[in-house]
Amino acid sequence: xxxxxxxxxxxxxxxxxxxxxxxxxxxxxxxxxxxxxxxxxxxxxxxxxxxxxxxxxxxxxxxxxxxxxxxxxxxxxxxxxxxxxxxxxxxxxxxxxxxxxxxxxxxxxxxxxxxxxxxxxxxxxxxxxxxxxxxxxxxxxxxxxxxxxxxxxxxxxxxxxxxxxxxxxxxxxxxxxxxxxxxxxxxxxxxxxxxxxxxxxxxxxxxxxxxxxxxxxxxxxxxxxxxxxxxxxxxxxxxxxxxxxxxxxxxxxxxxxxxxxxxxxxxxxxxxxxxxx
Amino acid sequence: xxxxxxxxxxxxxxxxxxxxxxxxxxxxxxxxxxxxxxxxxxxxxxxxxxxxxxxxxxxxxxxxxxxxxxxxxxxxxxxxxxxxxxxxxxxxxxxxxxxxxxxxxxxxxxxxxxxxxxxxxxxxxxxxxxxxxxxxxxxxxxxxxxxxxxxxxxxxxxxxxxxxxxxxxxxxxxxxxxxxxxxxxxxxxxxxxxxxxxxxxxxxxxxxxxxxxxxxxxxxxxxxxxxxxxxxxxxxxxxxxxxxxxxxxxxxxxxxxxxxxxxxxxxxxxxxxxxxxxxxxxxxxxxxxxxxxxxxxxxxxxxxxxxxxxxxxxxxxxxxxxxxxxxxxxxx
Numbered sequence: 001x002x003x004x005x006x007x008x009x010x011x012x013x014x015x016x017x018x019x020x021x022x023x024x025x026x027x028x029x030x031x032x033x034x035x036x037x038x039x040x041x042x043x044x045x046x047x048x049x050x051x052x053x054x055x056x057x058x059x060x061x062x063x064x065x066x067x068x069x070x071x072x073x074x075x076x077x078x079x080x081x082x083x084x085x086x087x088x089x090x091x092x093x094x095x096x097x098x099x100x101x102x103x104x105x106x107x108x109x110x111x112x113x114x115x116x117x118x119x120x121x122x123x124x125x126x127x128x129x130x131x132x133x134x135x136x137x138x139x140x141x142x143x144x145x146x147x148x149x150x151x152x153x154x155x156x157x158x159x160x161x162x163x164x165x166x167x168x169x170x171x172x173x174x175x176x177x178x179x180x181x182x183x184x185x186x187x188x189x190x191x192x193x194x195x196x197x198x199x200x201x202x203x204x205x206x207x208x209x210x211x212x213x214x215x216x217x218x219x220x221x222x223x224x225x226x227x228x229x230x231x232x233x234x235x236x237x238x239x240x241x242x243x244x245x246x247x248x249x250x251x252x253x254x255x256x257x258x259x260x261x262x263x264x265x266x267x268x269x270x271x272x273x274x275x276x277x
Numbered sequence: 278x279x280x281x282x283x284x285x286x287x288x289x290x291x292x293x294x295x296x297x298x299x300x301x302x303x304x305x306x307x308x309x310x311x312x313x314x315x316x317x318x319x320x321x322x323x324x325x326x327x328x329x330x331x332x333x334x335x336x337x338x339x340x341x342x343x344x345x346x347x348x349x350x351x352x353x354x355x356x357x358x359x360x361x362x363x364x365x366x367x368x369x370x371x372x373x374x375x376x377x378x379x380x381x382x383x384x385x386x387x388x389x390x391x392x393x394x395x396x397x398x399x400x401x402x403x404x405x406x407x408x409x410x411x412x413x414x415x416x417x418x419x420x421x422x423x424x425x426x427x428x429x430x431x432x433x434x435x436x437x438x439x440x441x442x443x444x445x446x447x448x449x450x451x452x453x454x455x456x457x458x459x460x461x462x463x464x465x466x467x468x469x470x471x472x473x474x475x476x477x478x479x480x481x482x483x484x485x486x487x488x489x490x491x492x493x494x495x496x497x498x499x500x501x502x503x504x505x506x507x508x509x510x511x512x513x514x515x516x517x518x519x520x521x522x523x524x525x526x527x528x529x530x531x532x533x534x535x536x537x538x539x540x541x542x543x544x545x546x547x548x549x550x551x552x553x554x555x556x557x558x559x560x561x562x563x564x565x566x567x568x569x570x571x572x573x574x575x576x577x578x579x580x581x582x583x584x585x586x587x588x589x590x591x592x593x594x595x596x597x598x599x600x601x602x603x604x605x606x607x608x609x
Contacts, residue, residue, distance in 0.1 A: 213545050
C-alpha cells in the first residue's frame with residue numbers, strides 16, 4: 001500500500017450557479033498526495049483554493065472528476081463511508097480567532113470530534129494527551145477558553161483538534177497567515193514535526209510562496225480555478241514556466257531583492273526605478 | 278512642498294496610555310522618538326500589540342477612547358501638533374498629513390461615486406468648483422497609476438477591485454498635496470500582485486512630490502520594499518532603529534534578528550527547521566522591571582532581568598535597546 005498515493009484527484013471541477021450560467025470555480029484539477037510528498041497550492045484571492053480544499057472534505061459536491069483516498073473512490077461518498085473519510089481527513093483553517101467556538105473550554109473543543117465520531121470514552125484522555133503533546137501545549141490548557149489564549153496558542157488548539165481523530169491527511173488553509181510574525185516560525189516548525197512524527201499527508205493552501213517552500217515538496221499554482229503550473233517546489237521556484245507564476249514570484253516582497261534593487265542606485269538603478277510603476 | 282532646515286517631522290518622547298479599571302494604565306506607546314525628512318520613508322515594523330498603530334493614531338490625535346497622550350511632542354513643520362487646538366489640527370489632518378488605513382473598502386462609502394468622495398475630501402478643507410475638483414481628482418488618480426480615471430470617477434466602490442479601491446484611497450490621501458503620508462498596513466490582506474502595485478504607486482508619489490511616508494507593517498519583506506529607515510517596535514517601545522540595509526544585514530537587537538530569521542529563506546526545503554523566536558509577545562498590563570524581550574531571548578543574562586534597557590546609540594545612526602546587542606560587524 002505504501003506505493004499508492006494517499007489522495008488522488010482527477011479532472012475535478014466545482015461549479016457555482018451564476019447569473020447567466022454556472023461558474024467553474026475549480027476547473028479540471030488533478031494531483032496526488034503521498035505522505036512523503038506534501039502538496040502546496042499557491043494563488044491569489046478568488047483563485048478557487050479554499051473551495052478546492054472544502055470539496056476535498058466533502059463540503060461541496062464536485063460537478064465532475066474523482067477523488068480517491070487510500071485507493072477508495074470517495075467522490076460521492078455518503079453516510080458511513082463519508083464519515084469514515086472525514087475522520088481520516090481533517091482541516092485546519094486560517095483564522096484561529098473565528099475557527100474556535102468562544103466560551104467553551106479547550107477540553108470541550110477537543111472532545112467534540114471524538115463524540116461525533118463515536119470514539120470510545122476510554123480512549124479520550126490518551127487522544128487528548130497525544131494531541132496536546134503534538135502541538136506543544138500542557139494539559140493546563142484544557143480548562144481555558146479560546147478568548148484567554150493568544151493567536152499562536154489558539155492555532156495550536158485548532159491543530160490539536162484536527163489531530164484527536166488521528167487523521168492520515170491534514171488540509172491546511174493558510175495555516176500561519178493570521179499569526180504574528182514571531183509566532184509563525186514556531187507553528188511552521190511544529191507542522192514539520194507533526195508530519196514527520198505521525199506520518200501525515202499534507203495539502204497546504206497559501207498565498208505565500210515561502211511558506212510552501214518550507215512545507216511542501218510539490219507545488220501547484222492556481223489561477224481562476226485552474227492549476228496553471230505544477231511540479232516539484234524547487235523547480236517551479238527556480239524555473240517558473242507559466243507567465244502567471246513568474247508574475248506571482250516577482251510580486252513577492254523580498255528583503256534580498258529590495259536590497260539588490262537599491263544596491264546600485266546609479267543610472268541603472270534609477271532607470272529601473274522608473275520602470276516599476 | 279516647502280523645504281526647510283531640519284526634519285519635516287520630529288517626534289520626541291511620545292507616550293500614550295490607556296487607563297484600566299482600578300486605576301492602573303497600559304502604556305501602548307512608550308517613549309518613542311524619531312525624525313523624518315522630506316522625501317524619505319520610515320518603515321515601522323512590529324507585531325500586533327507592539328504599539329505601531331496606536332503610535333500613528335497618536336501622531337494624528339485620533340486615538341480611540343479612553344487612550345490619551347501622556348507625554349512627548351510631535352513637531353511637524355515647526356509646530357507641535359500636541360499643543361495646537363482641534364480646529365487647527367483639522368486643517369492639518371487630511372490636508373498636510375494624509376492617511377491610508379488597512380481596510381480600504383471600509384474607509385469609503387460603497388455606494389457614493391468616487392468623484393463625489395474626492396470632492397468631499399477637498400471641500401472639507403477649501404472651496405472647490407466642480408471643474409477644479411474633477412481636474413485635481415484626475416491628477417491624484419494619475420499619480421497612483423489609475424489610467425481610465427473618467428470611468429473610475431463615475432463608478433462606485435462596490436463595483437471596483439480591492440487593489441483599485443486602495444489606490445483610490447491613496448489618491449484621496451494625495452488630493453490635498455500632503456507633505457506627509459501615514460500608511461497603516463495599507464497592503465495587508467491584499468493579493469501580492471496588488472500589493473506590488475500599491476508600493477510602486479507610493480514610491481512614484483514620493484519621487485514626484487518629495488512626500489515623506491511613515492509605513493507600518495508586520496512584514497519585514499514589505500517594509501524592506503519601501504523604507505529608507507526602519508524602526509522595530511516591540512511591547513510598545515522602539516527596540517531598534519537605523520537605515521534599512523544596516524538593520525536587515527546586521528541587526529543589533531535579538532528580536533530584530535529573530536524576525537529576519539523566521540522568514541523561510543530561499544534555500545529552505547521541507548524537513549528543515551526555521552530559527553523560531555520562542556514564547557509569546559509581552560502582556561503590557563503585566564510588565565515587570567525586566568527587559569520586555571528577556572523571556573524570549575537566547576542571550577538573556579542577569580542585567581536583562583534587572584532592568585529594561587533604553588534605546589541608545591550603539592554605532593553612528595544605529596540605535597538599539599539591549600544590554601547585550603549583537604555585534605556590529607563589517608559585513609554590510
